[in-house]
Amino acid sequence: MGGVQSLRTDLIVVGAGIAGMSAALHASGRRVVMLTKAAFGAGGASPLAQGGVAVALGPMDSPEIHMADTGAAGAGLCHEEVVRVITNEGPARIAELVEWGALFDRRPSGIFQLGREGAHSMDRVAHAMGDATGAELVRTLASAIMRSSRVEILEHHMVVDLLFEWGRVVGVVAITREGRPLVVTAAEVILATGGVGQIFAHTTNPVEATGDGLALAAGVGARSAGLEFVQFHPTALVGPDLPMALLTEALRGEGAVLVDDRGERFMPAEHVLAELAPRDIVARAIAVRRRLGRKVLLDATGLGSLESRFPTVVELCARQGLDPSQDLLPVSPAAHYHMGGVVTDLEGRTSVPGLRACGEVAFTGMHGANRLASNSLLEALVVGARCGEDLAHESHQTPVAVNDGHKHSNFPLADSPWIDDGGNTTVADELRWIMEAGAGVERTQGSLKVAREQLHDLRRRVVPQPGELAHMMRVANLILKAAETRTESRGAHFRADVPWSSRCWLQDLVFEGDLLIPPHVVQPAAAVG
Ligand SMILES: Cc1cc2nc3c(=O)[nH]c(=O)nc-3n(C[C@H](O)[C@H](O)[C@H](O)COP(=O)(O)OP(=O)(O)OC[C@H]3O[C@@H](n4cnc5c(N)ncnc54)[C@H](O)[C@@H]3O)c2cc1C
Structure with a gap:
């Protein structure tokens, strides 16, 4: 080749x-090549996760109650069987992590110390080192991988294309930071590329979250769904840090409150759960005030010293010269989590043979229109494990004949596929502001139409090579189409021009590749909760 x-x-x-x-x-038993854009053990959203993993471990809790809370947050679009399996299998996955050495925070009696987050009716969030849960889970899993001789890790390799032969995905094309291409072939490819937050100007997501997996899957005609549902975290710290520093919801769970610049607390008037209302409601309440020129501040001064319970928050604030036990913290909503993704079953199978997906890039139906806090690490652990186990048990043949000569005539690329390496930063920023203005916390038919036209114009002016910018453009286009099509407000998708939910929209919007499947609404979704 x-x-x-x-x-x-x-x-x-x-x-x-x-x-x-x-x-x-x-x-087990499979030779794995794992590619990552970042250094192994760093990059992606996982090490940044603060709050923890939602799992029914408390004495008064049960998977059924967890399921009901998940369904209530998901606003009628959670897939019941998926939620049942994932909430039921959570405790076993946590036990496995403990076996592998994960150090969760515990009470003096040895039982898990469980936190409370928005829209949970129980203390249910298992955490580690206070608010450094993601880092501890990544450390645990990465150590287990390093002990395994089956897994070959290729750091700083960006997958820019999927090899597709006779209706089946048979491998990937990756580019190194130095611009060297590499072709890897295999019986199965699992996309675990995380989210899309980097297509918005305000985001908590890391630089790697450019929607690559979703775009690659769409490129081979895979089904995707739920794309209009982007969760905006209400409390990202306003300041120069990009991605924006997250002030975990667990702070509000412990009693921190939101005030405006007159010092008035406003959430009790907005929702019975006040600061612990579902994220979309808190995010909108903040966005409305900021649009009117008001500042919104998180007041955690009543919590005493935060060093031991929230060391990450203390450090992130200190970088901006703030002390959360003394200072009010300026906050804004920021794109945080994508409920939509590549449609999969509980073993990660997509609609395209040879292609699987798990984690934030996937759409299992777990989160519906709005993810319940800390349910994403749970889903990533459970579905990731099920996907791997299923492949361990299947006897797959590695395809031998891959006709890739014609496909790689454009590799190596003239420009770097990394946005931060090439001259694409300005175009990426333009795209981010288009999405922020048109498809942010509040959308309207008008804002979405303008965004779509601006994106169309951008795509005519700039035809990117395979890589991050191309992925961002494709994903932005899909999200805009989905958000325009869903003419109602539900969960994280708030249409200011249609601020109500309609029963006829109690269904998923599904794409095949870049096209909405006609009729647009195809998959009835069971409501839980
Ligand atoms: C600040 C923050 C705090 C959060 N806190 C919580 C929390 O407390 N609880 C919770 O449940 N959820 C939380 N979330 C969400 C949760 O962290 C993510 O949904 C979850 O970690 C996603 O895991 P993942 O394995 O799917 O993807 P990620 O952890 O994002 O990993 C994606 C991987 O894909 C790689 N990659 C991407 N594209 C390519 C490509 N083209 N080629 C090669 N490699 C590629 C990246 O380098 C990375 O290794 C938080 C998210 C953020 C941003």
């Missing part, structure tokens, strides 16, 4: 976050 280096393996995992590592670890 003309000087392009190639590798063959049983299983390719694209992404080294909690979902990808869980899948790789459970695919």
